[in-house]
Amino acid sequence: MLKDITLGQYLPLNSPLHRMDPRTKILGLILLLVGIFTVEGSIGYALMIAFTLFVVLLSRVPLKMYVRGLKPLWFIIVFTGLLNLFLTPGTTIYVNGYSLHMTYEGAVLAVKMAIRLILLIISSAVLTYTTSPISLTDGIEKLLYPFTKIGLPAHELAMMMSIAIRFIPTLIEETEKISKAQQARGADFGSGGIIQRAKALVPMLVPLFISAFRRADELAVAMESRCYRGGTGRTRLHPIHFRLLDLWTGVVLVSLIGVIIALRFV
Amino acid sequence: MGITIRNLEHIYMEGSPFETKSLSGINLEIQDGEFVGLIGHTGSGKSTLIQHLNGLLKPQKGEIIVNGISTLDKDADLKKLRSEVGLVFQYPEHQLFEETVYKDVAFGPKNQGLSEDEVRARVTEALHYVGLDESMFDKSPFELSGGQKRRVAIAGVLAMRPKTLILDEPAAGLDPASREEILTQIRALYLNSKMTVILVSHSMEDVARIAGRIIVMNQGKIDMDGKVAEVFGEAERLRAMGLDVPQVSRLVKALKERGIPIDENIYTIEKAKAAIMLLMKDKREA
Known part of the structure; x- marks a missing residue:
């Protein structure tokens, strides 16, 4: 019943991602989202999928948990997929009795959107699975700190x-x-x-x-x-520190997103 | 008719990492008109067990038959069951919601579909039982004292005229005077009506004083079940479960160990006082 609602689905495990500064993870997620929405071309998609898989494995959270997180969204994924499949103009590859045109462009777009949605959900899940609500808000507080100057x-x-x-x-x-x-x-x-x-x-x-x-x-x-x-x-009992791990994560993420953007626009 | 429980099992949050067995292998028979004290420390499964008795929780395994109704039965009339088995939760005053004391107590009988006159009769009776008179009827339940709120909430269940009354820690968090008052009223209620009463408590003193039979729960199982004397006779076993015997019976036992001829089966302050006075008198006369 009510208690089945999982909010703040943090799993207290021990992985590099759990030890990471929450700020790195929050900013990292934002970067990844930018990547997910700009990615184009098969190399770009392969890179994004590979990186997300790497992060998922690094989090040590059982894969089952990610699949469970996707469950409520299957409907949306399938629904948008169908809309794209039939409503995108282009080369018709199949027509059914109700004059619905399935197009090649539609099929490609449907697959792309499905991949984007799944990556989006999984990468947000990585953040909530590996970051306790407390350190998440700590991270947000620190990130918002510069804005205290404007009230x-x-x-x-x-x-x-x-x-x-x-x-x-x-x-x-x-x-x-x-x-x-x-x-x-x-x-x-x-x-x-x-x-x-x-x-x-x-x-x-x-x-x-x-x-x-x-x-x-x-x-x-x-x-x-x-x-x-x-x-x-x-002062804090558990101050958050930006460490070498965070620096490297930042370097990797920024270069990844750089490559993704370059692939799209260059 | 009474209550029969067979092989009851309950697993909390089954299939998740937080899975815990909160009840297992419960077999129990409670006859009409008994006064049962249900004791056990926090997390022993007491509250889970009592929620099974009026169908709020359904048995995951095993079965429960209350007054001839099996709670597993799909056609079971749960409304009828719930008016026969009145359940007073812990801190029942937290469930008060109406504008006046009268209306709040009338919530149960109104849900039973009774006529206006019948509702009035029952509300008045229930509030009198718990020692609140007409002058309180139109007050807001939120302006009452803690003890009074508690009694209004108990009256809310009594007004349904249940055959079985279950109270979960009815005296928890009250000052000693209100505590005394509520327990005395429960005792009087039991003696004046033909109700079966199940009193859940972790206060050995309260239970020893008013219950006829004691059921001890530990880790989701029934560990002891018997008369007050039988259960409190096994002080060591109770202590191993993190429970204790009433202070008075510890005193009596200590006296006995020092060779003072006192009856070991004393569990209330009144009886202990009488016994000690008698001993003193004998000594003086000797």
Whole structure:
């Protein structure tokens, strides 16, 4: 049921990617996405696929997990594939009874788009599988830091993100508990028309909101009583470091994307 | 009719890396009118077990028959089952949602499809049971004290007039006075009605005082099942599970070991007091 939702699907393993600075991984993902959307030609695609496979293997995350991550998107991949296949103008290679033209260009485009979508999902999954939510927000905070000069509250944004991520499982658990308690009193969430169903949610939503506000209040008091006053002057238990590994990753990524762009435009 | 559980098994998050066996090989028979204390430390499977008794969780293996209804049966009338087996969750005050105390307690009986008059009669009865009078009916449940909120929430289940009442840690997090009050009310309720009561707790004192039978759970299994004296007689075994016997019975045992002739099967402060007073009196007279 609700607990099947996986958000922040971090897997605590030990791989070079897990040890990497989150900033490298975030910027690396952005670079890779640029690559995925500019790549052209078979050499370019081969390079991108090979690199993604290399990263996947390097992450030591079981391949099964990546396949599972793709599952909810099969429909979109197949659907866009079909649209491309039949709606791209070009040399017709097959016509069916309903005068739908399958074109050679369409077939090529369909395969390309499918590869791009799959690479996109897998490379984002690499980031979430290898980076804990906490170090992800730490990384974002550090990356946004230069913008504090123009008034962007980088620390506050990152803190809000961490708190939100932290409370998702708690709220899911709470929802299940309250819904069970109301079901024990004969509440029925599954039947009746739309209006009736919406009304049936009241006994669940009211306690849920109350508890969310209570938790927020308690958390605020707990933070204040430990002298939390925002980011200024705060040090970290686990400071993030840009190391040699990160430097090399950067060099490899920048040259890869350079080659991809060169292949496309030169 | 009672409750029959056969070979019940429950695996939490089956097929994921977080898979844990929370119940295995549970066989249990609870007769009508029993007062059962269910004890075990956190994670022993108590809460999972009780959620099976009103069909909130379905047996993954094995079966449960409550008052002749098998919860596995596809046509089982779950609404009927849930009004027969009242389940009060831990911290039940967190589920209050209505504008007034009256309306909140009426939620259960209204879901049972009762007439307005019948609902009123049941709500009034339930609130009286837990010691709240008419002056409270129109208050918002959110302006009550912690103990009062807890009692309103318990009344919300009682108003459905269940045949079996299950309470999960009803006294947790309350001050000693409210704690005492709630346990006394549960005891009175049990004596005045023909309800079967299952009290889940990790406070040995509470259970020893009011339950007739004690079931001890450990690591998803039933480890002991018997009368209060039988279970608390095995202090070592309980301690090995991270549980303990009531403080009073430790005191009584220590006295016994020093050669003082006191009955070993004493589990409540009142009885211990009476026994010690008697001993003192004998000594003075001797």
